[in-house]
Amino acid sequence: MAEEKRDRYDIVVFGATGFTGMFVVQELVGTLQDSASKLSVAVAGRNEKKLKQALKDVESRSGLSTSDIPTIIADVADETSIDSMTQQARLVINCVGPYVLYGEQVVKSCIKNKASHVDISGEPLYLDGMQVKYNKKAEEAGVYVIGACGFDSIPTDMGIVFLSRSFEGEVNSVETYASTQEGPESIEEKLSREFEKLHRDPIHTGWCLPFPSCDRSVVKRSQYYLWDKERKRPIQHACYINIGSLFAALAITVWAAFLFLASRIGFMKKLMEDNPGWFSFGKFSHSGPTLAQIKGATFRVTCIGKGWAAHMAEPSDRPTTQPDSTIVAEVKGPDAGYVGTSICLVQSALTVLEEKDKLPNKGGVFPPGAAFYHTSLIERLHKRGVTFTITKMSTPPPEL
Structure with a gap:
């Protein structure tokens, strides 16, 4: 420099x-x-x-x-x-x-x-x-x-890319489960603003709520591009956040409902804006988290894919059987909000500069999964501490 x-x-x-x-x-x-x-x-x-x-x-x-x-x-x-x-x-x-x-x-x-x-x-x-x-x-x-080149939505969008590239068959759907481990001075999880049905994480222990992030729309745009331009079967996607205990999930749902109603009242909205720490039990503040909180934090996004062991002739073909295979990928990294986000953002920038020949078209506006599908972004991230691994793959036994 x-x-x-x-x-x-x-x-x-x-x-x-x-x-x-x-x-x-x-x-x-x-x-x-x-x-x-x-x-x-x-x-x-x-x-x-x-x-x-x-x-x-x-x-x-x-x-x-x-x-x-x-x-x-x-x-x-x-x-x-x-x-x-x-x-x-x-x-x-x-x-x-x-x-x-x-x-x-x-x-x-x-x-x-x-x-x-x-x-x-x-x-x-x-x-x-x-x-x-x-x-x-x-x-x-x-x-x-x-x-969306930070924690929103590199781990999810590129996690699905990694999962689909690692599977020799045809992926039909992916559910993603995000969880964070906070640093030593913080409380459990960020607030969720959607109140759909609670359910258990099928891979890890803990109760889950739909994740109110941009991941859903980002993945949808990536999948549409890959189907439209590269004739790849579009993958259905749903995203959730792993809250932990049932008590924590219920408490967050009740507290989030209160905040939603309070935000509609003028003086309460102003009070919330001026004192975010009061209303988030110290999770959010104008000054940001401490370095100790950041240093001790980690994230994990688990991608659970369902599909078929055999490829289809055309991406638009309709299957005649239920999915017969499961593949699970995990994306792990340091603090999601700052360290992990910075790694994802910086490596995205370097990939644009250094691998332009692998990017789509000659330019345009893209979500990460569409932009970086053919690049080495995942390998770059892996070297900086945001790791992508396949933890499970099950396919039907071959016919005799």
Whole structure:
């Protein structure tokens, strides 16, 4: 990474002063220094003083050298400054959310100035909207816009890709079960906002609720692309979160119902926004989790696939028998919210830059599973601590 001004930095991290942005910078710098990469990096944000302080903080807590990383002033409220930033980037890692409010300005500018874009949005309205509105424009510009490149939804979307590529037969459906192990200073799980029927995790102990993430819509878009463009049978998908004990699952359901009703009352909504810790038993705060919480946290996404041992002649063929095979894959990694998300985001960015010949079309707006299906992203993630493994595969015995 060099100090001098240049026409294009390989990667610009936008929102580097935020809590997530600092973890992304740390992961990016660490990855590039470990691999002796010559890719150039800059950081961008609204305040130069805060950018320089963020770089110092990253260096202080990680021991990585960040003193030579250039800074760029950019503000989503100032279109000229956003254009100036994207004109200096081959690829923008966008850490500025909520994306439904602030994401489109950056995507639009990236396409206009021929810079690729990755982000960690978990907002279906934004993700779906960007694909509908900008896919053709991104393809014409020869750039890639890939959302949901963090914990939402790399482990699930790429976990299904990994499972389907590992199975010699035909996968019909996949259920995914997400669980997290919190650090030593935290409570059990994040709140769920859907109240469908509880059920047991079929692989691991614990009670489950439908997972209110963007995974469902992201996987659906990936599967549609793979069916439409590559003639692969679309995989049905349902996603759940493993809460743990039945008591915890019931308590979360009741508390979530209370929060849902309280959020409809003006003064209660304001009270919740000002005091998130009170209403989440310390799980959420304006300052973010402690480093001890982050260091001790892990995640696991279990993908349970059902299908047939034999391939079908055409992806549109209708089977005449029930699925006869089961395959189970697990995706594991460190803290989902920051460390794991940063690994997924950084490796997605590097894959876009270094494996463009393996990406679909000549550009466009894609979900991760469609964009990275033919790349080495899974192997890259594995090397950085987000692992993909097959834990079970059962097929019917051969006919005699």
